[in-house]
Amino acid sequence: MIRLALLNLMPDKDVTEANFARAFSKAETPVEFVLTKMKSHVSKNKSAHDEMYIDSVELRKQHDSGKSPIDGFVFSGAPFDYVFFDEVDYWPEACELMDWLRERRIPTLYVCWGAQAALYHFFGISRFEEYVVKLSGVYPQQVVEPTHPLFKGIVEPLFIPHSRHTSMTNAEIDENPGIKVLARSPRSGISIAENSDGTELYLVGHQEYAIDTLDKEYHRDVERGQTVTLPEHYYENDTPTLPIINSWQENGQIMFSNWLNYMILHRREK
Numbered sequence: 556m557i558r559l560a561l562l563n564l565m566p567d568k569d570v571t572e573a574n575f576a577r578a579f580s581k582a583e584t585p586v587e588f589v590l591t592k593m594k595s596h597v598s599k600n601k602s603a604h605d606e607m608y609i610d611s612v613e614l615r616k617q618h619d620s621g622k623s624p625i626d627g628f629v630f631s632g633a634p635f636d637y638v639f640f641d642e643v644d645y646w647p648e649a650c651e652l653m654d655w656l657r658e659r660r661i662p663t664l665y666v667c668w669g670a671q672a673a674l675y676h677f678f679g680i681s682r683f684e685e686y687v688v689k690l691s692g693v694y695p696q697q698v699v700e701p702t703h704p705l706f707k708g709i710v711e712p713l714f715i716p717h718s719r720h721t722s723m724t725n726a727e728i729d730e731n732p733g734i735k736v737l738a739r740s741p742r743s744g745i746s747i748a749e750n751s752d753g754t755e756l757y758l759v760g761h762q763e764y765a766i767d768t769l770d771k772e773y774h775r776d777v778e779r780g781q782t783v784t785l786p787e788h789y790y791e792n793d794t795p796t797l798p799i800i801n802s803w804q805e806n807g808q809i810m811f812s813n814w815l816n817y818m819i820l821h822r823r824e825k
Contacts, residue, residue, distance in 0.1 A: 556587055557578070557627065557818060558587050558589055558623075559626065559629060559815075559818075561575055562592070562630050564631050564633035564669070569607075570765070571631055571773065574765055574768075575763050578763040581812055582815045583815075584816075585672070590607050591608065591611055592611070593645040593648050594610035595648045596645040609787070612648070615655055616654070626818055627662045627664070627818045629661070630652075630666065631667075632668040632669055640672055649672060649676075656755075659715070662756075665757050666763070670748075670758055671759070673757060674728065674757060677750070678731050681724045685720060691717065691769060691786045692716045692786045693717075693738060694717060694742050694760075696743075697739055698737070699738060699739060700737045704813055705747070705813050706737075706775045708813070712800040712804055713738060715758075716762070716763070716803055728748060732751075734749070735748060736748045737783060745759060746758070762803060763804075769789055773786055
């Protein structure tokens, strides 16, 4: 059994829980999720499992005491496209948590905003390169490191969903010796990277997304009167009334399973 802490920062917490449960469902080793929240932030939205959440401060205490140690950590995205990191109310706690995870070399998966936050905190990578129109779609990736254990069993092309208004400064990532780029595309930019010792994986996209997530976001944005385009490489014939092309979930489940296998190896080496 792998104890995997999931820091859930998304408004729709039930959906995020379900997405990651599905993403890790094909793993060879069973996963026990430790649902985690920020102590310094009171969410307006509750999960159906709200009473099961533990705050990040208590999580760290229990791990360090040996009472309830964790094997790995997932740091979810958050809805802060136009908010600077330092302006997020729980940013100090987030920084303490990221430092704690790194100091203990706990394998950590940083997703979307979480990946941007980690790259900013650890490496000073700037984020605010805004898209004129929201980047939305499922993009084929160039796997830069095809022999990396993360991609074992992957059937190319590797597609990754993206949904965001901002981008990291890719040139800064490429030039940083502490970051290794694993997958990228001309349209979405860098999608997957890791730190030098492989304990931190930065997934800028959303390999955990449900089939209809981008569809729901598209119709929501249209109803709000926002300027949006159809999600790219998503609907058959780019027609929203036709079926969705599920090109990412199977590879995504393989990739998440591979990451868990790394965690098992890391745990044995400790």
